[in-house]
Amino acid sequence: MTYRSRLSLLVLLDSGIVITALAVSRWLLEPNSAAGTSFYFLTGALLVLHHVSFFYFKLYKKAWEYASVGELVIMAKAVGVSFLLTAIAQAVAYGTLQLKWLAVAWMIHILLIGGSRLGWRMIRGGFNKQNGKRxxxxxxxxxxxxxxxxxxxxxxxxxxxxxxxxxxxxxxxxxxxxxxxxxxxxxxxxxxxxxxxxxxxxxxxxxxxxxxxxxxxxxxxxxxxxxxxxxxxxxxxxxxxxxxxxxxxxQVEDLLGREQVELDIESISEYVTQKVVLVTGAGGSIGSEVCRQISRFLPEKLVLLGHGENSIYAIEMELKESFKDTNIKFFTEIADLQDADKMMAVMLAHRPHVVYHAAAHKHVPLMERNPEEAFKNNVLGTLNAAKAASKSRVETFVMISTDKAVNPTSVMGSTKRVAEMIIQHMDRISHTKFVAVRFGNVLGSRGSVIPLFKKQITKGGPVTVTHPDMVRYFMTIPEASRLVIQAGALAKGGEVFVLDMGEPVNITQLAKNVIRMSGYTVEEIGIEYTGIRPGEKLFEEMLKDDEVMEQQVYPKIYIGKASAILYEEIEGLIADFPAMNQIELRARLLEMANHAMADVKQKLATVSG
CATH class of the missing domain: 3.40.50.720 (NAD(P)-binding Rossmann-like Domain)
Structure with missing residues (x-):
């Protein structure tokens, strides 16, 4: 219905209501008397003043199918004003007031006007109801x-x-x-x-x-x-x-994510805004999110370094589109961490103030089968990046580590623990502040368990879980990235920051939640237990209770206590690496990483003694 046709219908309806209200009022009060000129004057005056009042209060523009108490209050005011003005007009014209007529007519008028709008709403609501089963x-x-x-x-x-x-x-x-x-x-x-x-x-x-x-x-x-x-x-x-x-x-992230931590914008801005920032592994899950978060602080230049050209191209295009109204300069570098000369050339060319080192091999079972690749990327690659950063006088170097570096049972965890020791050693001999940030599994990252579950559910199941009692710490990608950036602002040099991962999550319960969120029952999809894979642990640890400072240096951020630096052993391992087979390399890595953890415990025991 158009506005004009709707207006015509309402004016006609209201005119009938005005005449009916006065006629019923006269009939109730003076049923045997004939209508005189004063009655017709009263009717004409009320008709005009009613419409003038309703136009003034814009009641003919209201969508009554969405009306609320507010519209009813305005309507009562408009009716009251029209009757008051009618009474004044009658007093001026005839010198008398027919208050009884007007009072009864006012009540009937209110009843009929309100009822007509309610009926309008009910009729319109009926038309709006969808046919068929809802x-x-x-x-x-x-x-x-x-x-x-x-x-x-x-x-x-x-x-x-x-x-x-x-x-x-x-x-x-x-x-x-x-x-x-x-x-x-x-x-x-x-x-x-x-x-x-x-x-x-x-x-x-x-x-x-x-x-x-x-x-x-x-x-x-x-x-x-x-x-x-x-x-x-x-x-x-x-x-x-x-x-x-x-x-x-x-989403699973809604259930497992914690309440968002507010960042210290001022401290982050001091070391990021209008600075040159380089991110290794910029095409990965964590690296790409670090790039997105960093871009909000408007660095002068953001260098996206990675080995995979497709992922680097994708994040470059995304950032250029998202931040096209800023003056950020985005540069891409396709480089392999294992190429020491290329890493040095990139660092010297861009002279970054801050480096976020997110590049790493992280898949535990794959690294068990390819320990030499884990060593080359996670250990030698980290050493190359750290030396290049020191040489180019980077101010802050933040390496992203993992909870699997604690009491490691896997090649991946061992290489990340050795990389942490390299970072701490570099901090002692360099002007650059080198720090590591350790956290657990990230929801939605490549290779994480939730995308795997969803893929298995799409195929009809079953969902595979390694062990009924398997538990893991989880954090969302944005939260992990924000805390990594915040840890960089807190860096004094040599720290291993530990992010508070909250409560560990049972993987079986997680699988059940993902199944239900996908619209199925657990019975329809099923859960199959496949056994613990090589290098896996039932329970991950962020740090032992006696190996982490009791107080948080920032909400959800702790600092690990100083650990033993076995850099001479690391140099020996690097020298021996070309001649070792996979079994020997895995044994040396596990021995070195756990030896370092044992030294920490021994030192702490000596101090407490």
Whole structure:
């Protein structure tokens, strides 16, 4: 219906309401009297003043199918103003007031006007209802976001969702109807409510809830057969970029990620803004995210170094598009860490102030089968990058390490532990501040367990887990990258920063969550245990309790205590490397890495003694 046709219909309807209200009022008060000139004057005056008042308050522009209490209040004011002006006009014209007529007519008028708009809303709402079977939807959260969602779903003709109830932990809302929908229980009642009301769909409508609350709520929703989604984040709703009805799936990152840590913007800006920054492994999961985060601090130049041309090209194009309105200069360097001359040439050409060393071989079983490649990339590559950084007078060199470097049982963990010792040695002999940052598994990174689970689920299962008791620490890629950058701002030289990874996660439970989030039951997909792979541990460690400072130097960042530097042994290993076979190399690496850890414990025992 166009605005003109809609306006004509409303003016005609309201005119009939005005005449009816006055006629009924006269009939009720003076049923046997004939209508005089004063009655016709009153009718004409009220007709004109009603429409003038409604135009003034813009009530003919309201979309009554979306009306709320605010519109009803404005309507009451407009009717009151029109009757007041009519009474004044009658007093001026005839010198008398028919207050009884006007009072009764006012009440009838209010009743009919309100009823007509309510009827309009009900009729329009009926037209908007989608034909066919709609999915019965349970809304978790009866607050402002939940009620807004319910209203939009009820008035949206295109949605397939039909809201039937809320659940909310607020005791004051229990047993009430909101937007015509009952608050059927609290969060703990989700399973029973879903069964009783035959729920097909659940929407989480609490945008401000923290990770623990989300995990608790999702755990309850996962016990039902209903598909579960959530409304966008609070900041996206506030900015208007996303509508409340643009649902998204609950991601594993939502359940396992922790609350975001605020960065010390000032300290990071001091060592990054308008500086030259180089990132090795810039095409990898962590390296590329470090590049994205660093770019927000507007360095003068960002050098993207990597071995794979496709991944480097992809991150270069992404950054140039995302930061096209800035003055950041992006440079790419295709280089192999094992090429010492090339690394030296790159560092001397760009003269970076800060280097983030993210390049590494990290896949544990693959490195068990190829220990020489792990050694060349993780040990020799780190040494080449560190020497080149020192030679080109880099201010801060941050190496990204792993929790697998603690009491290592794998080639990968051993090479990263040896790389940490190289970094600490370089810090002692160089003006450059060399530090390492150690954290656990990163959600969504290449080779991580979650993409593997999703791929297996897509194929119909089963999902493979190595052992029922396998646990791992997890962190999201953005959080890990932010904390790496923050650790660089805290660097004094020689530290091994340890990121607080939170609580360890049971991999079997993680697999079950991923299966449910994909819309299947565990029984449909299945879980198969394949046995612990070479080099793996059931439990990963960030540091032993006696090997980490008790106080955090920054939220979620600790500093490991000084460890033994066995650089002479490392030099011997490098010299012997060309003549060693895989078995000998693996044995030497494990012996050296664990010997270093043992020396730390012995020193600590001596000090405490």
């Amino acid at each position: 999915k019965r939807t349970l809304i978790v959260g009866a607050g402002s976001a939940g009620t807004m969602l319910a209203r939009q779903l009820m008035n949206n003709p295109d949605t397939e969702l039909h809201p039937v109830a809320f659940v909310d932990d607020d005791a004051k809302k229990q047993m009430l109807d909101i937007m015509g929908l009952p608050v059927a229980g609290n969060i703990g009642d989700i399973v029973s409510v879903a069964k009783k009301l035959e729920i097909d769909y659940i929407v989480l409508a609490i945008p401000s809830m923290n990770k623990k609350e989300l995990y608790h709520i999702y755990t309850e929703c996962a016990k039902t057969s209903a598909k579960t989604q959530m409304i966008p984040m609070l900041e996206d709703l506030a900015t208007g970029r996303i509508s409340v009805t643009q649902f998204r799936d609950v």
